Amino acid sequence: MSLSPEEFLKDFHHTATIGATAHQGVDRQAGTAKDGEIRAWFRDWGAERGYPVRVDSIGNMFLLAEWTPGVPFVLIGSHLDSQPLAGRFDGAYGVVAAMHALQEIDAEVQAAGEKPPFNLAVVNWFNEEGARFAPSIMGSSVFVSLMDEADMLAVSDPSGTTVGEALESIGFLGTDSRPEVASYAEIHIEQGRILEREGIPLGAVDRSWYTQKLDIEVLGEQSHTGATSMADRRDALIAASKIVLMVHEVTKDFEEDALLSSVGQMHIEPNSPIVVPRRVHLVADLRSDSEEIVQAARATLLAGIDALTAEHPVDVNVRDFDVRPRRPFPEGGLELVEKLMADKGLSTRRLRTRAGHDAVAMSTQVPSVLLFVPSVDGVSHCEREFTEDEDLVTGLGALTEVARALVGGALQD
Template identity: 65%
Template sequence: MTSDGSTHSHIASTDREFLTDFHEVAKIGATPAGGVERQAATPEDGLTRQWFTAWARSRGWEVRVDGIGNQFACWECVPGAPYVLVGSHLDSQPLGGRFDGAYGVIAALHAAQRVRQAVEEGARKPVHNLAVVNWFNEEGGRFAPSVMGSSVYAGLFDREEMLQVRDLEGIAVAEALAAIDQLGTDTPPTAAAYAEIHIEQGRILEREARDIGVVESSWYTQKLDIEVLGEQSHTGATAMADRHDALVAAAKVVLRVHAVTQNFEEEAMVSSVGQHVVEPNSPIVVPRRVHMVADLRSSSPEIVQRAREILLGEIQEIAREHDLTIDVNDFDIREKRYFPAEGVELAEKAAANEGLSSRRIETMAGHDSVSMNTVVPSIMLFVPSVDGVSHCEREFTTDEDMVRGLGVLTAVAGELVSGELAPEAPWSGKS
C-alpha cells in the first residue's frame, strides 16, 4: 500500500510510471495538509511548466508556448494536418487540491505517448497530428476571469485585453508570465478535436459506483461584478446612525446571493460569492468600498436569468436601506453548451472496451473543454472524487481510478488521431 492509501500490486508498469509522475508533480507547491499552492504564473506554476517541458522534450516532443502562456507538446506525424489536442491545466486554486487539472495534463502526456507509440509501431493509422496542452490560468484564482488560456485560444477572449488583467497586487498577466519566462511567441497548433479528463468534483460517480463520467453538456454560468460604495469613517467616533458601512451592506448582498437558490427546486442552481476586497481594510475605519463577484449557475439559463433579476431588485433595496451606492455589472457569461453526441458515444464505447462502467453527466464547473467545445468537437471525461470534495487540500481520487481514466483517455485520443469525430460542418457546440 502506498502513502496515499492506494495499492499498486495489480497496476502495470507503464501505469506506475504515470503515477510516479503524478505524485512527483504533486510535490511542487505542496502544502502541509496534502494540497498544492501554485496559482497561475507564480514561481510554483513556473516549476510545473519546467517539468512539463523537460518531460516532453526528453521524449522527442516539440514544445511551444503561445502569447497567453499556453504550453503545447507537439508531435507531427501527418505533415500539414491539424492536431488533436489533449490536456488540462497545472495551475491551482489557493490552498487547492493536487488532482484538479494536474491529473488531466499528466494523464494526457502519458496517453499521447502511448498513442504515438501505437502509430510508430503501425498499430494505428493517423489522420491528425497530436499535441498535449497545459492551458494557462484555468482556475482564475489570481487573474479573473478563469479558463483564460483556452478562451483566448478559442477566440472567446481578446489576448491583449487578458494580458493587461491585474491581480490584487497590481501585477499584470503579461508581467507575471514574463517573470517565469512563459510569455511566448510561438504559433499554437491548429486543433481538429479536443479531449480532456478531470476529477468529477462532485459525488455522482462515487454515489452510483460508476468508473467514468462522460460529459454531455455544461451548465449556464452568469457572474455579477458587484461594487458597494459607502463612506469611510472612524469606527469609534462615528455615530451608528451616521455610518454608510459598505461591508455591512455587502454582507447582506452575500446572504441574498446565497438565499436566491431557495426560489427554485432543490439543486436546480448553485450560487456563491467567493471573493471580497474590502477597502481600506483597517481595524479602525468603517469600510468605504467592497468589491465582489457573485457566481450563479444552473443547467437552465432561464433559472439563472430569473435569479439575476431577483438579486438586482434585492441589491437595490439594500442600497436604499443603507443610503449608499451598489453598482452591478454582468461579467463572464457562459452559455450552456452541448458536447457532440458522436463524441459521447465514442467515449462510452472506449470505457466499455476497457471493461468499465460509465454514465452521462453534466458539468456544473467550467473547464477548458467547455471553451474548446465552442470551436472543435470536444470530449470531456470524469473520474470519481472521494466525497465530491474539490478546490481544497482534502481533494482526493484513488490511484486506481486515475489509472482507469488514463486507459479510457488513451483509447479516445487514439480514435481522434485516426480521424474519428471529424465534423462535416463548422462546429459550434450549441446543438
C-alpha cells in the same frame, strides 16, 4: 510499449510536490513562481523524450508529437494552475494523463511505421482556475477567440500585476504559433459524487451548466470607528454583508440544487481594524442547468440591491461578466466513449458538468470529449480533494483509447 501505471502515478504524484501545502494540497496560482516551476517540469519532461513544446502569447503550452508536418493535431490535456490551498488532482491529473497517453500512442505509431491522419499534442492551458486573474478558463477561451487576447493580457490581480507581466516574470510569455486543432479530449476528476455513489468508473459529459457572475462594488465612506457615531456611518461592509446573504438565500426560490450560488471573493478597503470600510468589491457566482433560473435569480438580486440602497447610505454598482451559456458536447463523442469503454468492459454514465472546464471552451470550435473519473466525497477546490489511484489509472486508459480513436479520424465528417 504499453501504458505503465507506475510511471504515470510517479509523475502525477510528483506534481503534488510543486507548490505543496501543509495538508497534502497544492497552491500554484496562475503566473506565480510555482506555476512557473511546474511549467518548466512539463517542458523538460517533453524535451527529455524528444517532444518539442510551443508556448503561445497567452501562456498556453503545447507538447507535440508531430508525425506529419502540416497536419492538424488532436489536442488532449487540461491545466496545471490551481486555486489557493487547492487539491492536487484538479487539472494536473488531466495533463499528466495526456502526457502518458501521448507517449503510448507515439510508441505505437513509431512501431507500426504508418502515420495516422492526425498528429497529437498535449496542452497545459493558462489560468483555467481564474483565482489570481479573473475570468477563469482564460487560455483556452483566448485560443478559441471567446476572449480577446489583448484584454486578457491587461487583466490585473489585486496587487496590480497584469497577466502579461506575470507571464513574462516566470518566462512563459511565448511567441510560438498555435497548432491547428482537429478535435479535443480532456479527462478530469468529477468534482461531484455521482460516479462514486453509483459505483461507475467513468463519466462522459453531455453538456455544461449555464453560469454567470456579478461584479458588485459597494461604495460608502471611510471614517474612524471610534469617533464616528453609528448614525453617521456609511459602512460599505454592512451593506455588502447583506448582499452576500441575498446571494445565498436566492437559491431557496427554486428546487433544491436547481441553482447554485456563492460569493467566494471579497476585497475590503482600506481593510483597517479602526476604519469604517469605504469600499467592498465582491463577486457573486450563479449556476444552473436552466438559463431561465439564473436570470430569475439575477433579477431578484438586482431588486434586492435596489431596496438595500434605499435603507443604507451607500452606492452599489453591479456589472454582469463571465456569462457562459450551456454548451452541448457532440453526440458522436458520447457514443464513441460508450463504444470504446464497452469494448473494454467498462461501464460509463452521461453527466452534466456544473463546473467550467477548458473542454467547454474548446467545444465551441472543434469536436470535444470531456471525461470524468470519481471524486471521493465529491470534494474539490480544497486540500481534502482525492481520487483513488485505481480510478486515475482507469481514466488514463480511457483517455488513451479516445485519443487513439481521434488521431485515427474519429469525429471527423
